[in-house]
Amino acid sequence: MQMSESQILEGIRSGDRRAFAKLLSICEDDPERAVHLISRLEKRTAHVIGITGSPGVGKSSLINAILDNSDDKKLGVIAVDPSSPFTGGALLGDRIRMQSHATSENFFIRSFASRGALGGLSPSIFEACDAFETFGVDSIFIETVGVGQSDVEIANVADTVIVLLSPDGGDEIQMMKAGLMEIGDIFVINKSDNPMSKALFSKLKSILEMGKKDIPIFLTNCITGEGIKDLVKALDERFSLILKNGSLVEKRKKRMAGHAQAILRKKIDEVLRTIETDRLNLEEIEKTVLRKICDKL
Amino acid sequence: MIKVLVAKPGLDGHDRGAKVIARALRDAGMEVIYTGIRQTPEQIVQTAIDEDVDVVGISILSGAHMKLIPRILELLKQNNSNVAVFVGGIIPEEDAAELKKLGVIEVYGPGTPLSTIVEGIKGYFEHANV
Numbered sequence: 286m287q288m289s290e291s292q293i294l295e296g297i298r299s300g301d302r303r304a305f306a307k308l309l310s311i312c313e314d315d316p317e318r319a320v321h322l323i324s325r326l327e328k329r330t331a332h333v334i335g336i337t338g339s340p341g342v343g344k345s346s347l348i349n350a351i352l353d354n355s356d357d358k359k360l361g362v363i364a365v366d367p368s369s370p371f372t373g374g375a376l377l378g379d380r381i382r383m384q385s386h387a388t389s390e391n392f393f394i395r396s397f398a399s400r401g402a403l404g405g406l407s408p409s410i411f412e413a414c415d416a417f418e419t420f421g422v423d424s425i426f427i428e429t430v431g432v433g434q435s436d437v438e439i440a441n442v443a444d445t446v447i448v449l450l451s452p453d454g455g456d457e458i459q460m461m462k463a464g465l466m467e468i469g470d471i472f473v474i475n476k477s478d479n480p481m482s483k484a485l486f487s488k489l490k491s492i493l494e495m496g497k498k499d500i501p502i503f504l505t506n507c508i509t510g511e512g513i514k515d516l517v518k519a520l521d522e523r524f525s526l527i528l529k530n531g532s533l534v535e536k537r538k539k540r541m542a543g544h545a546q547a548i549l550r551k552k553i554d555e556v557l558r559t560i561e562t563d564r565l566n567l568e569e570i571e572k573t574v575l576r577k578i579c580d581k582l
Numbered sequence: 583m584i585k586v587l588v589a590k591p592g593l594d595g596h597d598r599g600a601k602v603i604a605r606a607l608r609d610a611g612m613e614v615i616y617t618g619i620r621q622t623p624e625q626i627v628q629t630a631i632d633e634d635v636d637v638v639g640i641s642i643l644s645g646a647h648m649k650l651i652p653r654i655l656e657l658l659k660q661n662n663s664n665v666a667v668f669v670g671g672i673i674p675e676e677d678a679a680e681l682k683k684l685g686v687i688e689v690y691g692p693g694t695p696l697s698t699i700v701e702g703i704k705g706y707f708e709h710a711n712v
Contacts, residue, residue: 310634314583368613376614380617380629388622393632
């Protein structure tokens with residue numbers, strides 16, 4: 286059933302899931318309208334936690350295990366999976382690991398397709414995070430697509446980034462590369478029942494020490510739940526800390542710049558699509574786009 | 583963009599069909615959520631609402647369709663949802679007719695070409711004007 290804007294706003298204020306689900310759809314289909322609607326709602330700062338790592342490393346399972354250990358909290362999950370560059374279609378399968386929580390009143394899980402966005406997130410990720418903050422959640426977990434080493438956009442969105450590794454993921458040179466390994470605030474080695482996880486732990490520890498930052502590493506097993514309680518506690522402590530020491534404010538400023546960049550990129554893409562690029566040379570294309578962007582002011 | 587939930591209620595674990603459908607709808611440019619086997623009607627309906635899907639595609643081979651599908655339809659109604667419900671699986675003709683009376687848009691049996699199902703869903707949205 287269609288809902289009017291006032292029904293959506295009223296619904297969200299009274300905690301109605303269907304109204305909130307509609308707002309998230311507006312975030313995806315018409316972000317400008319979503320920003321306008323969100324501005325009319327009360328927002329409460331939530332801890333935005335990004336989880337990234339290669340496909341199959343256990344990102345969805347880790348979120349499920351965290352949900353298992355968070356009965357007393359209200360949590361949102363944004364699970365992003367890739368869209369096809371050929372058909373635009375997508376198979377969104379992250380929820381499979383979390384379906385035991387589908388009917389939990391305290392949790393709201395939503396799948397997003399990447400819809401052509403680079404960096405492993407949805408083009409509406411900023412609006413979606415803001416929307417979740419109007420729904421009164423304590424934390425928002427964002428699961429990235431998980432394409433791998435260049436999946437770093439999450440650092441512009443999340444307050445805390447968890448980089449998830451598994452013992453079958455390659456040697457230490459992989460861990461010394463730039464990109465993914467630089468954005469972790471917390472590292473988690475999953476599948477801790479694999480004996481190789483201990484070796485990975487010590488290798489990772491020595492590599493992180495080279496960076497001279499004190500970055501915690503956790504060992505988890507998402508099936509037995511081993512290590513999850515410690516991770517949840519560390520996340521809570523980190524949120525209190527970044528609230529207190531001002532780094533959350535800094536992160537949110539950085540996020541706003543990231544949001545502006547995302548909006549501008551989208552506008553450039555829109556303009557580019559209206560130009561017959563095959564008739565122009567590179568310089569002409571650039572000038573035409575800039576001129577058209579300026580006309581929009 | 584058509585958003586579809588492919589859902590498999592009940593106790594049978596044979597989800598090859600559901601996966602083939604999910605893949606075909608993906609290739610037809612839809613966003614498809616697949617939630618795996620052994621889902622309860624409550625899980626299916628809550629997922630459909632939270633994900634704000636346009637279509638729920640139910641795959642069922644176990645013979646429990648006359649229990650589970652009416653329950654799903656009833657829960658959707660209780661939640662004021664007008665999501666379009668399509669069914670695929672082993673459904674006798676008389677049951678299919680009954681399900682359609684209850685609000686199922688279409689029932690697809692074994693051997694239905696994938697293109698028929700894709701066109702059925704796309705056609706519904708072209709004509710229903712929703």
